[in-house]
Amino acid sequence: MIENVFVIDGSPDSWEECLKLTYQKLLSEGCVKESFLTGCIEREKVFPTGLETEIPVAIPHTDAIHVISPAVCLLRLEKPVSFARMDDETESVEAEFVFNMALSNDVDQITMLQRIIEVAQNKEFLLKAKNASVEELMKELHKIWIEDLQGVYA
DSSP, X not given: OOOEEEEEEEOOSSHHHHHHHHHHHHHHTTOBOTTHHHHHHHHHHHSOOEEOSSSOEEOOBOOGGGBSSOXXXXXXXXXXXXXXXXXXXXXXXXXXXXXXXXXXXXXXXXXXXXXXXXXXXXXXXXXXXXXXXXXXXXXXXXXXXXXXXXXXXX
C-alpha cells in the first residue's frame, strides 16, 4: 500500500502542468524516478483519468517501474483544469482535485484507485478539503489511506 500522502496547492493551466506539479513534489520527496512524469503523461494520453463526480477529479498514475516509494500526491486546484474523461475520452471534466498515484504494484493500484474514488465521490469531504489547511488534509488522508488500510491488511 502507500507509505506517504502529500497535499499541494496550485494553479496550473493544463493537465500536463498538473502532472508536472505532482511529479515535482513526489520527486522531491524521493518517491518517484525522473521517468515518472513522462510515464504519467503518456498513460494519460492513452487512458484518460478525469472522473465526472459531483466535484470532478482526475486520478493520473503510471507503471510501477517509475516508483521508488508508494505515495499519493493530491493537488488542490485554485481553478479547474480540463482532463479527458475516464469513461469517454471524447468528453472532458473540469477537475478541481488531482490525485496522482505512485504505486509499486498493480494490486495496490486497483485497491488505491478504489479508495481514491470513494473519497472523490464524497462531496462533503471534498467541500471540506477545499478549505482545510494542507496539514489538516494530509492528516485526514493519511488516516483514510494509510492507517485504515493497515487494519485491512493486518
